[in-house]
Amino acid sequence: MNQGAEAVWxxxxxxGQGVRMDDPTPKQYHPLAGRAVLQWAVEAMLGVTAVRGVMVALAPDDRHWQxxxxxxxxxxxxxTGGAQRAASVRAGLTALRERGADPGDAVLVHDAARPAVTVTAIERLLTIAASEADGGLLALPVRDTLKMDAGDGHIASTIARDGLWQAQTPQLFPLGRLxxxxxxADASVTDEAAAMELLGARPRLVEGEVGNIKYTYAGDRQWLAEQLRGRVGDTQ
Known part of the structure; x- marks a missing residue:
């Protein structure tokens, strides 16, 4: 991937079904500050002028998207996505190729449950990592002391946080290499960077934003809603 990439997708x-939420409605469709979580995520991608198109991988029985x-x-x-994240991303990439995307094009992969990512952060990722052959991702240096659970609810050890980063999305890679x-990769990989690492790639870490958290637990809802209030209202 380089500055001459044909397009960005x-x-x-x-x-996903958001099983941690204990709610029959998938978490990407939960309302936050007047919109569904997924709507916010899509709008963030649309707000980036360089993005030619956004491919959303949906569950086969999705009843909310329309x-x-x-x-x-x-x-x-x-x-149509798959039962696991990797399968859904793979389906999305295949669908983009069917719509004319080239292997050398750049692709941003973003979590449906990260509604508060900003256009500024995405554009920073593109500016810094578009010239990287191995791509890059938004991430934050780990701030807190980390503890390893012994498996019984007690501490087994303390993990040094030096050099540790917390991965975010979007993550940016050459479409064909991804x-x-x-x-x-094994279907259980939890992000695209991990799959790229298995090829020997060393993606670039690009500093993200504290507000770009993943909507994982019910308690995240109020905090994210506060972040989203006051943002531009129209879909771009």
């Missing part, structure tokens, strides 16, 4: 895997404004946007497309990485 985005993939959002949104086929109710979002994003469903009618001309730069937004959908495909396809190769996901084809070879």
């Amino acid at each position: 985005a993939v959002i895997p949104a086929a 109710g979002l404004a994003a469903a009618a946007h001309p730069r937004v497309h959908t495909c 396809q190769e990485a996901l084809d070879q």
